[in-house]
Amino acid sequence: MKKHHPFAAALALALLGFACTAEARDEIRIVGSSTVFPFSTAVAEQFGKTGGFKTPVVESTGTGGGFKLFCAGAGEDTPDISNASRAIKASEVEACAQNGVTEITEVKIGYDGIVLANSKKHGQFALTVKQIWLALAKTVPVDGKLVPNPYQTWAGIDPSLPAEKIEVLGPPPTSGTRDAFVELVMDKGCEEFPEVAALEGDAKKETCQAIREDGAFIEAGENDNLIVQKLEANPKALGIFGYSFLEQNADKLQGSQMDGVAPTFETIADGSYEVSRPLFFYVKNAHVGVVPGVKEFVAEFMSEKAIGEEGYLADKGLIPMPDSERDEMISSAVALTPLSM
Amino acid sequence: MTDLAVRPMALRRPDLSATRLRRRYAAERRFRFYGILAVAVAAGMLGLLLGSILYKGYSAFYRTEIALPVNFDPAVIDPAGTRDPAVIAAADYAKIARDSLNARFPDVSSRADRRALSQLLAAGTDLRLRAIAMKNPAIIGTTATVELAASDDVDMLMKGRISRAVGEADRTLTDKQLAWMDELEADGLVAYSLNTTFFTAGDSREPEEAGVLGAFIGSILTMLVTLALAFPLAVATAVYLEEFAPKNRWTDLIEVNINNLAAVPSIVFGLLGLAIFLGFFGLPRSAPVVGGLVLALMTLPTIIIATRASLKAVPPSIREAAYGVGASSLQVVTHHVVPLALPGILTGTIIGMARALGETAPLLMIGMVAFIVDVPKGFTDAATVLPVQVYLWADSPERGFVEKTSGAIIVLLVTLILMNGIAVFLRRRFERRW
Numbered sequence: 210m211k212k213h214h215p216f217a218a219a220l221a222l223a224l225l226g227f228a229c230t231a232e233a234r235d236e237i238r239i240v241g242s243s244t245v246f247p248f249s250t251a252v253a254e255q256f257g258k259t260g261g262f263k264t265p266v267v268e269s270t271g272t273g274g275g276f277k278l279f280c281a282g283a284g285e286d287t288p289d290i291s292n293a294s295r296a297i298k299a300s301e302v303e304a305c306a307q308n309g310v311t312e313i314t315e316v317k318i319g320y321d322g323i324v325l326a327n328s329k330k331h332g333q334f335a336l337t338v339k340q341i342w343l344a345l346a347k348t349v350p351v352d353g354k355l356v357p358n359p360y361q362t363w364a365g366i367d368p369s370l371p372a373e374k375i376e377v378l379g380p381p382p383t384s385g386t387r388d389a390f391v392e393l394v395m396d397k398g399c400e401e402f403p404e405v406a407a408l409e410g411d412a413k414k415e416t417c418q419a420i421r422e423d424g425a426f427i428e429a430g431e432n433d434n435l436i437v438q439k440l441e442a443n444p445k446a447l448g449i450f451g452y453s454f455l456e457q458n459a460d461k462l463q464g465s466q467m468d469g470v471a472p473t474f475e476t477i478a479d480g481s482y483e484v485s486r487p488l489f490f491y492v493k494n495a496h497v498g499v500v501p502g503v504k505e506f507v508a509e510f511m512s513e514k515a516i517g518e519e520g521y522l523a524d525k526g527l528i529p530m531p532d533s534e535r536d537e538m539i540s541s542a543v544a545l546t547p548l549s550m
Numbered sequence: 551m552t553d554l555a556v557r558p559m560a561l562r563r564p565d566l567s568a569t570r571l572r573r574r575y576a577a578e579r580r581f582r583f584y585g586i587l588a589v590a591v592a593a594g595m596l597g598l599l600l601g602s603i604l605y606k607g608y609s610a611f612y613r614t615e616i617a618l619p620v621n622f623d624p625a626v627i628d629p630a631g632t633r634d635p636a637v638i639a640a641a642d643y644a645k646i647a648r649d650s651l652n653a654r655f656p657d658v659s660s661r662a663d664r665r666a667l668s669q670l671l672a673a674g675t676d677l678r679l680r681a682i683a684m685k686n687p688a689i690i691g692t693t694a695t696v697e698l699a700a701s702d703d704v705d706m707l708m709k710g711r712i713s714r715a716v717g718e719a720d721r722t723l724t725d726k727q728l729a730w731m732d733e734l735e736a737d738g739l740v741a742y743s744l745n746t747t748f749f750t751a752g753d754s755r756e757p758e759e760a761g762v763l764g765a766f767i768g769s770i771l772t773m774l775v776t777l778a779l780a781f782p783l784a785v786a787t788a789v790y791l792e793e794f795a796p797k798n799r800w801t802d803l804i805e806v807n808i809n810n811l812a813a814v815p816s817i818v819f820g821l822l823g824l825a826i827f828l829g830f831f832g833l834p835r836s837a838p839v840v841g842g843l844v845l846a847l848m849t850l851p852t853i854i855i856a857t858r859a860s861l862k863a864v865p866p867s868i869r870e871a872a873y874g875v876g877a878s879s880l881q882v883v884t885h886h887v888v889p890l891a892l893p894g895i896l897t898g899t900i901i902g903m904a905r906a907l908g909e910t911a912p913l914l915m916i917g918m919v920a921f922i923v924d925v926p927k928g929f930t931d932a933a934t935v936l937p938v939q940v941y942l943w944a945d946s947p948e949r950g951f952v953e954k955t956s957g958a959i960i961v962l963l964v965t966l967i968l969m970n971g972i973a974v975f976l977r978r979r980f981e982r983r984w
Contacts, residue, residue, distance in 0.1 A: 236932065238835070247947065250921040251755040257923055258677070264923040266836055266932040269942075286832060329720075432945050457947040460713060460720045519665075525755070526947065 234285045237265035237506055241275025241292030242385050244321055244451055245488050248522050249292050255521065256509045262502035265290075272385045276491075280305035283495040289503050293489045294321070294385035302548070312494035312547040316507065317538050318516055320528040322452035322477035322485040323390050324464040325377070328444040332371065334465035340366050341467075342398025344375050345426050347419035350404040358421045378429040378436045379420075379449035386433075389486040390449055391418050394467075437462065452477060452485075453526025477528045485528065494545055504545070511539045603956045603963075610957025613745040613758065614700040614708040616670065616734055620650045621693045622683060633687050643676035643683070644668075647698070655730060666727055672699040673756040674747075697741060702757035702950030704731060708740065711949065722949070748957060752923045753939065757950025760943070762958050764925045768838055768918075768933030769907060769965070771926060775842020776906050780849040781899055785888075787850075788857035788895075793883050812851035819848045820912030828916060835917035836932040844912045849902035856898020860891040893977040900973035904966055910937045936962045 239249055246269040257264025270278065272293045279291035280301060297315065305313060325341070327334060343366045348355045363370035380387040399405045399417035408416060420426050429436045433450040437458050440448045447465065452472060455464050464472035467484055476482035490510070497503045514520050518529050530538065624631065626649075627641040648668050652658065658667050672678075675698050683690060699705075703722045706712045708731070718725045734740050751761030787808075795801045823844035827833045833840050864887050872882040888895075913919055919938050926933035934942075936958060943955040 234834070243945075246921070247755065253921065254755050254923050266917075267921040268836070268917055268919065269921075286828070286835070433947070434944060454947045457722070457949055459722075460716045 235501055236263040237290065237500055237502055238288040239265055239267040239290040239292060239490075240270045240278045240288045241268075241290075241490070242272040242294040242488070243269045244294040244385055245292035245318070245490065247453065247525055248318065248488070248527050249290075249490065251521060251525055252506070252510045252515055255515070256502070256506050260502065260505055260509070262505065265502075265506060267292075276301045276304075279491065279493065280308055280310055282308045283310050283493060285500070287493075289493055289496040289500050290506070291491045293491060294486065295388060296487070296489060297491060297548070310493055310495065314492040314494055314507075314542065314545045315548045316490050316492065316511070316542040317487050317530065317534075318490060318510065318527065319488055319522070319530050320477060320485045321488050321526075322472050322482060322528060323386060323393065323449065324452055324455050324472045324484070325447050325449055325467070326440065326455050326462045326464045327447045328440050329461060329463050331444040333463050333471075334363075334370070334447065335469070336370075336465050337468050338394050338398040339401045340370070340398075341394055342401075342417075345377060345420050346395065346399065346416070347421045348416055350402050353404055355404065355416065358423070358425075361425070373445050375425040376427070376443070376446040377425065377449065378427050378439055378446055380433075381428045381430065386449070386451060390484075391420075393484045393486065395420070451526070452528070456526050474523075474528065478531075488527070491548075492545065494547055497545060504543075507542055507545070511542050600963075603959050607953055607956025607958075607960045609709045609711070610748060610953040610960075611745055612742050613747070614705045615697040615741050615743055616700055617695055617697045617739045617741060618650045618654060619693050620646060620679065620696045620698075621653070622646065622679075622690045623649070624691045627683060627690050633690070635684065635687075638683055638687060638690070639680065641680070641683070643679040646679055647671055647675045654734075663726065666724060667730060669701055670704050670727060670730060672701050672758040674754075674759045675699070697743065699747065699758055700740075702948060703727075705758060706949050707731065708735075708742075709953075711953070748954070752925045753921055753934070753942070754923065755921075755946075757946075757948050757954055760951070760954055762936065762939060762961050764922060765934050765936045765939035765958070766961065766965075768841075768922075768926050769935040771838035771929055771933060772841040772845060772918075772935055773903060773907060775839055775929060776845045776849055777899075777903060779843065779846035780853055780902065783846075784850050784853035784899075785857055785895060788854045788861060789883060789888065791854075792858050792861040793887065794879070808851050808854050812855060815911075816848055816909055817911040817915070819844050820915030822847065823912060824915040834930050834932075836920050836922070836934075837930045838918075838926060838933045839929040840916050841913050841918050841933075841935065842929075844916060845906040845909060848909070848912060849906050852902035852905065853895075853898050856901065857891070857895045860894020860898070861887060863894065864890045889980070890982055893980045896976045896980070897973055900969055904969055907935075907966065907969070908937050908962070910935075910941055913938060936965070 237253075239253065241249075246267060250267045253265040253267050256262065268275075268288075272295060275288075275291040275293065276297065279288050281287050297313070302313070305311070325334070325336065340363075343349055343358075343360060344363065346358055349358050349360070350356075351359065360366050360375060362372055362374055364372035379390065396417050399413075405413065405416050427446075429439060429448070433454045436448040436450050437454055440446055441461055448462075452464075452474075455462055455472065456474070467482060470476050470482045472482050472484075477485050492503065492507060509515060512520075515522050516527065516529055516535065517523070520529070523529055529535065623646060626645055627643075628634075628637050630637070648664070651667050651670065652664065655667060658664055678698065679696070682694075682696065700708070703712065704727075707714070707723055707728070712721055712723065714721075714728065723731075731740070747759060748761045750763055751759060752764030754760040791801060791804065823840060827840045827843055828835060833843075868886050868890060869882055872886045877885065910919065913935060917932075918934050919941070920932065920934055921942065922932050922934050924931070940955055940958045940962065943951045943958060
């Protein structure tokens with residue numbers, strides 16, 4: 210008989226687990242971009258500490274994955290808020306609408322700079338988007354014809370650059386940082402060549418955005434800390450990642466100048482460092498009033514002490530919006546004005 | 551009779567020369583040397599890994615504290631003098647902390663400098679002071695010396711993980727902050743003590759406030775569900791297949807499937823969990839009960855295979871003897887075979903559980919890779935597990951999380967060692983030799 214006791218207890222335990230699943234959700238669920246994750250979690254923690262609500266649960270699923278979950282329907286088993294490192298796409302809005310998620314509020318929280326950085330053991334790079342495109346594109350124009358990228362050293366691109374092998378560590382195509390880098394640097398860089406600018410449609414897109422696969426560009430995974438460690442070990446390599454990682458590792462790394470401007474908090478904020486992108490979160494209006502605290506969470510996120518110039522998100526590396534833009538955003542966010550489709 | 555003598559054949563005579571003997575001994579010595587080399591390389595790698603984790607992680611277990619005289623000012627905490635707990639709880643303790651720092655450095659006057667000064671203390675200082683005042687309301691109105699945890703940047707500086715040699719612009723602490731810390735240290739106010747927050751708090755975005763308790767409890771809850779489901783199911787399956795089931799095409803098919811299932815990548819179980827448990831049954835996201843279910847599916851084949859192997863190892867003579875004294879099939883199994891196979895079953899279970907404890911991929915799909923501050927209280931509360939906590943901290947930009955990451959790995963390893971220790975203990979206890 211003795212043998213049966215552990216089994217019985219185990220089964221009872223399992224049943225208990227199933228039995229208490231029916232209760233209503235009382236904490237906010239947030240999914241989405243890994244870039245917005247550090248900011249969203251900081252607000253969530255603050256919100257849980259100070260307000261009368263439970264701390265929201267934040268998942269880092271990537272921007273696209275976040276919208277997929279967010280748009281799966283309106284109901285307690287779907288998230289209330291989705292973070293995004295780019296604006297929502299028309300196709301995603303459509304998918305949302307098909308599943309009954311018709312009212313979404315778009316909230317811009319600030320900007321994030323993308324930097325090309327290297328170890329301080331090496332000199333600082335001063336690059337232009339044109340040079341970066343030449344260094345990283347899969348095919349480049351030589352004598353009027355598109356050929357597979359022949360450049361192996363930086364000096365080969367421009368004699369003013371060091372005579373060293375091109376080695377760039379960057380995020381994989383699934384990353385929002387990679388999307389933004391392609392859009393802000395690669396797309397701009399290729400426009401400087403009349404041969405490429407003359408191309409049309411998909412051919413142009415392919416030429417501009419394709420990144421070389423011969424070893425000069427190394428996909429280093431989604432983990433930005435890993436790139437930081439690899440840069441320390443290899444001073445000749447450059448790495449592509451978000452500004453917040455540069456700020457935290459300023460004793461070891463330096464950002465390269467882009468078209469003559471070095472990435473600093475000030476230059477990204479005033480727009481003179483051009484490789485920066487807006488960050489957003491999206492609220493499901495149908496959940497406001499159903500899941501407790503959604504409105505209050507938005508208010509906390511948009512408060513001066515969070516996204517203001519000296520707010521705690523600025524300490525985490527978020528570049529705040531200019532005052533006028535922020536005031537406008539705060540009023541539309543607090544009123545939960547839905548996105549016009 | 552003399553065939554052998556008549557027909558001489560090319561008989562291979564053993565070469566008994568000393569040269570060959572030496573060669574054979576040398577070959578054996580070489581082989582042993584290779585074996586020792588292989589063990590040494592493996593042990594060296596392991597030592598390197600453990601060494602680097604311990605070196606990076608040991609400092610997560612202590613923290614820098616600044617002893618400050620704190621004036622629990624009744625005008626700030628409880629102006630009306632009611633000593634009502636609600637009033638005491640709602641007071642502005644951040645101001646009390648700021649005031650005590652300002653009192654220590656009276657010549658710091660500009661707003662920016664005062665802000666920089668208040669950044670020396672941990673983000674959760676106000677909550678700590680509040681806890682003190684709530685626990686002991688008599689302290690209000692007095693000045694007590696409290697050892698307050700320093701902020702993560704100060705902590706990193708004092709532990710030598712931030713270099714003083716680099717320029718001011720390149721570190722997270724300003725020259726002024728360094729000077730203040732030097733002054734405090736010269737006065738003997740800086741001390742190091744056990745980092746209790748690390749063991750008693752959930753996750754946080756501030757390294758000095760982050761702890762592993764939430765993830766640890768999440769791991770325990772998940773493992774309980776896994777054990778409760780996988781162990782009885784797997785043992786029952788294995789006993790039936792091994793002792794009762796007829797040998798036919800169906801049982802062969804089942805066996806092949808179980809063996810296959812043991813090699814399926816863990817992410818597949820996560821997808822299954824997403825589709826079945828979340829999609830079809832509507833169980834909550836991020837809950838340990840779902841994590842446990844998914845990991846139980848993953849662990850089942852491992853335990854079944856180990857259990858079957860140890861049942862097979864029980865000598866047939868035991869069964870025959872039991873039948874001989876008139877035991878029924880059920881009695882043979884429950885009284886003799888399973889108890890004798892128990893050490894092997896337990897070892898298999900612990901191996902399966904250890905693998906489940908270190909798993910993150912299937913949990914990604916069911917939402918357990920998430921930032922969760924509150925320590926879970928039940929099987930349906932949102933929770934995360936230790937390896938996920940390691941992953942999340944490894945991906946955080948703040949320097950303070952580097953040691954926390956290794957610290958969490960140490961906690962995970964100690965948990966695994968304890969589990970394996972239990973397995974060894976149980977095996978010793980139940981082991982029988984024939």
